[in-house]
Amino acid sequence: MTQALRDWSKQLFADIGDGIEGSPRRKGAAIQSVWGEVSGKEVEVEILHQDKETLDMDVTRCRFAEFFRALGEPEVGALLICEADFDIAAAGDGEVSLDRAQTIMQGAPSCTFRHKFAPR
Numbered sequence: 001m002t003q004a005l006r007d008w009s010k011q012l013f014a015d016i017g018d019g020i021e022g023s024p025r026r027k028g029a030a031i032q033s034v035w036g037e038v039s040g041k042e043v044e045v046e047i048l049h050q051d052k053e054t055l056d057m058d059v060t061r062c063r064f065a066e067f068f069r070a071l072g073e074p075e076v077g078a079l080l081i082c083e084a085d086f087d088i089a090a091a092g093d094g095e096v097s098l099d100r101a102q103t104i105m106q107g108a109p110s111c112t113f114r115h116k117f118a119p120r
Contacts, residue, residue, distance in 0.1 A: 005079045009087045017091035025117065028092025035088055039064070039081075053119065059111035065104040078105045085113070094118065 017027040044061035068077025082103050089098035095118040102108035 002079060006083060009084050013087040013091050024093030025095040028089060028096040031088050031091050053117050055115040057113045059104065059113065062104045062111060068105060074105050078103065081105065
């Protein structure tokens with residue numbers, strides 16, 4: 001099940017990226033923008049640093065994590081919600097990278113998002 005969900009998510013966001021015109025960076029940004037509109041209502045975020053090459057932020061509250069933990073299924077939530085962040089970054093085809101050391105879904109106090117953007 002784990003691999004099937006990961007494969008589905010990777011293909012889903014790759015297909016979405018293929019349908020967006022422009023550079024890989026623009027594709028990644030477009031997907032992230034829409035995903036942010038959907039998920040932004042469900043998370044509380046603290047921006048730590050933002051410039052042309054980086055975006056460092058922490059999610060300090062995640063209602064997705066609360067939901068999946070209440071169901072007793074944080075692993076499924078991590079596969080469906082948390083890992084999708086890496087698939088979205090991958091749509092940037094090397095121009096966007098994401099590093100995350102921890103997630104609320106896995107029991108940490110925050111989700112650490114560290115994005116790097118290739119120079120234009």
